[in-house]
Structures are given as structure tokens and as C-alpha cells.
Amino acid sequence: MTEQVETARPQLTAPAPPPRRWSNERILGHVLMVLWALAGAGLLSYMIRDFNPEFMDRYGMKFVSGFIVTIELVGLSLAIGAILSLPIAAMRLSSSRILGGIAYGFVYFFRGTPLIAQAFLVYYGAGSFRDFFSDIGIWWFFRDPWYCAVFAFSLNTSAYQAEILRGSIQNVARGQWEAASALGLSKPVTFWKIILPQALIVALRPYGNEVVLMIKGSAIASIITIYDLMGETRRAFSRSYDFQAYIWAAILYLVMVEALRRVWDRIEARLTRHLKR
Amino acid sequence: MDEILTLVSFGPNGWGDEIASGVLVTITLAIATLPFGLTLGFLLALAKKSEEPSLRAAANIYTTIFRGLPELLTLFLVYYGGQIVLQQLISFLFPDAQVEVNSFVAGMVALSFVFSSYASEAFLSAFRGISLGQYEGGYALGLRRVQTLRLIILPQLIRLALPALGNLWLILLKDTALVSVIGLSDLVRQAGIAARVEKEPFLFFGVACLIYLVLAMISSIGITRIEAWSSRGEVRR
Structure with a gap:
């Protein structure tokens, strides 16, 4: 068949690809x-x-509520962490040795220790200062595992986000600052209008990774008695000894992370379309 | 102050020995995971850069799963799931046998899965940093594929992948803390026991955090040394 074609138009056809x-x-x-x-x-x-219909009846809705708790926990922590990361990144970038040192210490602590140890330190460790916290009236905050988890996760992610922000701001070429000052723009205007937009584009990918890390890390909240997706899963398993509980949790987490990754890729492609050559 | 020092000191009144044994478990687990994670990660990277689509797909499924699951869930899946699967397999041969999965081994397997899927990305981006000419040079010298890979590509690959692998090592060290949940007496678990007995949770979890920081610092020094060693052939800039 191919030989016929080749004899008919020998110059025009590309040689057939070698069989794999x-x-x-x-x-x-x-x-x-x-x-x-x-x-x-x-x-x-x-x-x-x-498949156990009874299991689904009893725990199906619990999985959904756990899923929602996970999303709330992650969303809240990420938002608070984003706000906290601004002053920390500013301190890291400041020329003051003392401010820079304090911020470095903060970031080093939260990036160098396991999230689970941080959660324990806040949730159980707060008990060491119970009298003091009661006196100043914030014991209700540290008594509640939910607030403790949000507290620990927010501080943790703020350290990571501060580093992302600092790295991406420092990554913007010096010439951008110089060009802006040559145009007579003030420092704040330069920062907000010229440096930050470029920095945030660089920071987009690490921010996406941080969101994924936070979703995965939030499973730790289940250990300090929060019924997030992981917590509901563990409760369902400990009551029913049905291993399918873990499979369902794995599916839900995978879907959550993969969906986020895809959406984030889309957003990134959209926001950087002017940089495509 | 004296009380605190007694609590963390070694000997019958302090918890120093228990915490030290926990540190040992943490370090052993991390070091035991490393060779498996690195080897598997390297093989995965080879598969991912292969021209064969089915091989790439197989490797990508693996990394998608283990990078998408929370480490804690991976650990539970391996610990409880491994128990069920092994029990099924064994009961074919010996109907009466009971299987119990060791929590250290379960931790090692789960952490290897997670580490290797991230390490494969580190190796893959290092592979992209090596130009095609290096392979061609190797073939031109008459080296076989495996020889080229071992003698020419691998030394450069290690140098390029080291910064990322160093980070992964620090993450691995922190992830070992999760095995305390399945009952392995690592640093976090020992600190938790001490905290409960002495009713000093902040002190003991604080000490545990500080020990993790010290381990991270020692690791950073070690990684810097290895990086200096691996780039000894580089031109000094």
C-alpha cells in the first residue's frame, strides 16, 4: 500500500515513520x-x-461537612496569613538589622519546625498559661481547638507567604526602581504600581503551591480534635472499622488538590498571557 | 528555673533520656527513608523524561497521587491499608496467621512514597539543566547509555538537583513528626508523654520544636558542605 503511493509521488511523501x-x-x-x-x-x-449503604447513610453527610470545615479552615488561615505576611515581609526587606532579625527568627521557627508540633505547642501548650490567659480574658480563645488550629496555621502560612513575597519582590530587577525614580515617581508609587504587580506574577506559582500545602497540612487539625475531612474520616473508621472511609477521604483530597492545581494553572496562564512570546 | 532544668535533664528525674531516644527515632526514620526515596525518585524522573508515553503516564499517575494526598492520610492508608492487604495475601497461604504492620516500616514506606514523588520533580528539572551535547559527547566517546548516564550525567545531575533535594530533606525531617500519630515513639510523641505526665505542655513541646530547629540547622550546614563538595569542579566566581 505504502509502496504504491511512494512510486506514484516519490518526491512529495515523507518517508514513513519507522515502525515503533x-x-x-x-x-x-x-x-x-x-x-x-x-x-x-x-x-x-x-x-x-x-459497599455498605448503612455506612453511607450514617457518614455520608459527615464527610460533606468535614469537607466544608477543611475548606473553611484553609481559607481562613490563608487569608489571615496573607495579612500577617505583609508586615513580616516588610520587616525582612527593611534595612534595620533588628527588625530583619526578628522577622528572620519568626520565619525560621515556623518553617523549621513541623506543623504538628506547632499545633500541639499552641493547643496543649496554652494550658501552661491558663491562669494568665484567664486573667487577661483570652482563655476562651485558646480553649477552643478551632481557634487554636486557625492560630497555628495562620502563623505557619504567614511565615511561608512572607518568604514568597520577599523573594519575589527582591527578584524584580533593580533597573525597575531606577527607571521609576528617573521618571520622578515617588518610592511608594513605584512600589505599588511598578514593583508589586511584577512581583505578584512571579509569586503566583509559589502561592499556588502554598495553598496546596495548606490543604494537605490542614489534615493535622484532626489530631487536635477538629472534625475536618480527616477528622470525620478517622471518626468514621474508628466506629465502623470500614477501610472505605480512608479511600473516600483520599478521593476527596485528590479531587480538591487536582482541581485547585488545574484552576491555578488556568489563572496563571491568563494573568501571564502578555509575557508569552 | 531549676525545676525546668531538672525536667529536661538526663537521669531518673528528668525526661532527657526519653527525649533523646525520640530524637534518635526521628533521625533514624529520616535517614532510613532517604535511600529509598532518592532511588525511587531518580527512577521516576527517568521514566518521566522518557520518550515512551505509557512510561511517562505511569510515573505521572504515581506523582499525582502522592503529591495530592495529605502526608497524614498517606500514612494511614499505608498503615491500615497495608495491614488489610498483607492479611489478605498471607491468609491465602497460612489461614491462621495474623499480620501486624510495624509502625516504623509503615512510616518509612509512606514517607518514601511522598519523598520520591517530590524528588522526581527535583531530578527532572535537573535533567532539563543538562544540555543534549553532554549525552552526545558521551556517545561520541563510545560510552554506552548506562555508562554515559553514570559517568557524565549523574555527577552534573547531583550538583543541579542538590539545592532542591536539600529542601526536600528538611521537609522529610519535619514530616517524620507525623509517625507519632500511629504510635511510633519519635520526638513529638515522647515530648507529648512528658508533657502529659509533668503537666508542662508548653515546656516540652517548646523543647521539641527547638530540637527540630537544631536538626534543621545541622542539616543546613551539612547540605552546604555537600554542595561545596559537589561543585568543587566549578569555576570559582
Whole structure:
């Protein structure tokens, strides 16, 4: 068939691509994909065979409410963290040694210790100062695991966000500052109108990663007795011993993270379309 | 002040020994995870840069799963799920056998999964930093593919991937704290026990945090040394 075509128009047709051989790579790739397919089919059959309508009745809505709690926790922490990160980043960028040192210490502490230890430090550690907190009237805040989780997560993410902000501001070329001052723009105007917009575009990707990290990290809240998605999952498992609880949680987390990643890629592509060549 | 010093001191009245044993578990777990995570991550990166679509897809499924799941959930899936799966497999052969998954091994496996999926990205971007000419140079010298990879690409790859891998090591060190939830006596768990017994939670969790900071500082020094060693062939700028 191909030979006929080639004899008819020998100059015009490109040579037929060489047939794809079954190289080792190709065999390995297909074997691995078959394994994934088997694992997926096994999981699916397990989910169908052992599906328990009673379990769904009892815990289905709890999963939904846990999902919402997770989103609230992450959203609130990220928002508070974003506000807190502004002064911290400003301190990191300031020429004052003392301010810079304090901010560096703050960031180093929250980035260098596990989130779970920070959550314990706030939630259980607040008990050490119970009398003091009662005296100044803020014990109600530290008694409640929800506030403690938001408190710990906000401080944690503010440290990360401050570093993202600082890095991206410092990344903007010096020439931008110089050009603005040559045009007679004041420093604040230069910062808000010229430097920050460019910095935020650079910061877009790390910010997206930080949101994902926060969603994943928020599972830790379940350990200090918050019934977020992970907390509801653990409760359902400890009562029913039905392992499907964890599978459902895994699916929900994967969907949440993947959806966010896709949406974020879209946003980034849209916002940086003027930079495409 | 004296009381605090007694509490964290070594010996029968203090919790120093218990905390030290927790530190040892934390470090052992992190170091035990590292070779598996690095090897698996490297293989995943090779698969992801392969020209074979099915191989790339297989590797991408893996990283999507383990980068998307919370580390805590991965740990539970491995710990409880591993127990169920192994029990099923074993009961085919020995119907009466009982399987119990060791929490250290479960932690190691879960952390290896997470570490390798992130490490594969680090290796992949390092691969992109090596020009095609390096491979061609190797082939022109008559080296085989594996030899080129080992003798020419790998040394440069390590240098390029080290900063990212250093970060991943620090993340791994922090992630080991999660195994305290499945009952392994690591630093956080030991600090928690001490806090409950002595009713000094802030002190002991504060000490645990400070120890993590010290471990991070020591790691940073070590990573800087390794980076200096790996770029010893570079021109000094």
C-alpha cells in the first residue's frame, strides 16, 4: 500500500515513520500501566463489593461537612496569613538589622519546625498559661481547638507567604526602581504600581503551591480534635472499622488538590498571557 | 528555673533520656527513608523524561497521587491499608496467621512514597539543566547509555538537583513528626508523654520544636558542605 503511493509521488511523501519497536522502555511502560489498571480495578471492585449503604447513610453527610470545615479552615488561615505576611515581609526587606532579625527568627521557627508540633505547642501548650490567659480574658480563645488550629496555621502560612513575597519582590530587577525614580515617581508609587504587580506574577506559582500545602497540612487539625475531612474520616473508621472511609477521604483530597492545581494553572496562564512570546 | 532544668535533664528525674531516644527515632526514620526515596525518585524522573508515553503516564499517575494526598492520610492508608492487604495475601497461604504492620516500616514506606514523588520533580528539572551535547559527547566517546548516564550525567545531575533535594530533606525531617500519630515513639510523641505526665505542655513541646530547629540547622550546614563538595569542579566566581 505504502509502496504504491511512494512510486506514484516519490518526491512529495515523507518517508514513513519507522515502525515503533517494542523497546524495553515501551514494554516496561505498558507493564506498569497494566499494573496501575489492575490496582484501579481492584480498588473499584473492593469499593463496589464491600459497599455498605448503612455506612453511607450514617457518614455520608459527615464527610460533606468535614469537607466544608477543611475548606473553611484553609481559607481562613490563608487569608489571615496573607495579612500577617505583609508586615513580616516588610520587616525582612527593611534595612534595620533588628527588625530583619526578628522577622528572620519568626520565619525560621515556623518553617523549621513541623506543623504538628506547632499545633500541639499552641493547643496543649496554652494550658501552661491558663491562669494568665484567664486573667487577661483570652482563655476562651485558646480553649477552643478551632481557634487554636486557625492560630497555628495562620502563623505557619504567614511565615511561608512572607518568604514568597520577599523573594519575589527582591527578584524584580533593580533597573525597575531606577527607571521609576528617573521618571520622578515617588518610592511608594513605584512600589505599588511598578514593583508589586511584577512581583505578584512571579509569586503566583509559589502561592499556588502554598495553598496546596495548606490543604494537605490542614489534615493535622484532626489530631487536635477538629472534625475536618480527616477528622470525620478517622471518626468514621474508628466506629465502623470500614477501610472505605480512608479511600473516600483520599478521593476527596485528590479531587480538591487536582482541581485547585488545574484552576491555578488556568489563572496563571491568563494573568501571564502578555509575557508569552 | 531549676525545676525546668531538672525536667529536661538526663537521669531518673528528668525526661532527657526519653527525649533523646525520640530524637534518635526521628533521625533514624529520616535517614532510613532517604535511600529509598532518592532511588525511587531518580527512577521516576527517568521514566518521566522518557520518550515512551505509557512510561511517562505511569510515573505521572504515581506523582499525582502522592503529591495530592495529605502526608497524614498517606500514612494511614499505608498503615491500615497495608495491614488489610498483607492479611489478605498471607491468609491465602497460612489461614491462621495474623499480620501486624510495624509502625516504623509503615512510616518509612509512606514517607518514601511522598519523598520520591517530590524528588522526581527535583531530578527532572535537573535533567532539563543538562544540555543534549553532554549525552552526545558521551556517545561520541563510545560510552554506552548506562555508562554515559553514570559517568557524565549523574555527577552534573547531583550538583543541579542538590539545592532542591536539600529542601526536600528538611521537609522529610519535619514530616517524620507525623509517625507519632500511629504510635511510633519519635520526638513529638515522647515530648507529648512528658508533657502529659509533668503537666508542662508548653515546656516540652517548646523543647521539641527547638530540637527540630537544631536538626534543621545541622542539616543546613551539612547540605552546604555537600554542595561545596559537589561543585568543587566549578569555576570559582
